[in-house]
Amino acid sequence: MSVASATNGAPGVHPAFLRGLGRAFAGALIFALPMLMTMEMWRLGFYMDPGRLAVLLALTVPMLVGLSRFGGMRPTARLCDDVADAFVVLLVAALAATVVLYLFGVLSPGMSAREVVGKIVLQTVPGSFGAMLARSQLGGEPEARRDKGAPTYWGEMFLMGAGALFLSFNMAPTEEMVLITYKMAPWQSAALAVVSLGLMHAFVYTLNFRGGSVRPGHIPAWSVFARFTCVGYAIVLGVSLFTLWAFGRTDGDSLRNIISASIVLGFPGAIGAASARLLL
């Protein structure tokens, strides 16, 4: 703490922090608005299993700490600063969700505490991701100041998982997910998996987006594909399966349908995973 006051000066700390809070609020709104305005999300808030909702919220905390390491509200020195940031964005996201849901009339008197808490918690998860990313995407600092160097292999895998979770959160609650699964023949599921893999690889290695990776000349293409894209896609499928389970979409369904639904949800998840590596 003495280091903080010495380097930043007491007057400088608060305006910058308040600006960070404002950005986090904006980020929570930008990223969570599609979900705040989806009725399936409101309904999941009360009929989703409370235990699974607790698992979701509990997993969000380490995810946010990890995101804070790689992007986050500010450049952080120590892990405990990342933990502090994670809880700050959770509070901001919960506040944003409560205000917006109340204005929409989705929260009203006569609802049980369980319903209100469920609706808010479910929106807090994507909102807190948005709040955490707000700094890295909307922040005014020059690139160099928050550059923490290229993430490690496991760091990249983590980022892909976070990106997949965020994008699959957008789609998983909707009825269309189930409908698409029922419409697809097995060969179409398999084709979608291949397309997802191809897109993931192309996004990061071939299309030369800003933030994309250039494959070092001495590493063969198949090795990069196997170590990054294939493992990444496996993580995407795992995240999809987890999201489907959390939302109760796997209950009582056949194994074939569960696999098929994971692949369908893995399509946006794969795009999210690839984008996360570009954006963060």
Place this chain on the structure above:
Amino acid sequence: MNQPADPSEAGERSPAQPALESTSPLEWVIAAMGGALVAATLAYLVICAMAEPPRPPAVTLSVTSITTTPGGYLVSFRAENTGGQTAAGLQITGELRDGEVVVESREATLDYLPQQSERRGGLFFAHDPAAHEVSLRAHGYADP
């Protein structure tokens, strides 16, 4: 955070410590509030999960008001679910009766009636409900 190239900062920084910020006391306070909120929410959800052996929906219907409308009469009702599960697609029938004789029957569907919560709706009748006995019944629901 937004002070580019602060000379005093540059001067005091040791080489091992790059331009990274520590957490201010204010932020720690807000972080603690966030942490407390998350912990309390988790505890609440876990308690809900453990204390909720799937108790089926228990629906109570009551008439809240009877008003005249241009085409007839509106019976507003309140549906309360005191059970432990959500009722989806809850069908509600309202009848105007004269003893055993059903004078008029109307139906409404509530998309969702969550556990321990209430929802409101209305039924339109052509006959004056004040002149008859009003009976409300819940027929069936689906698990969401």
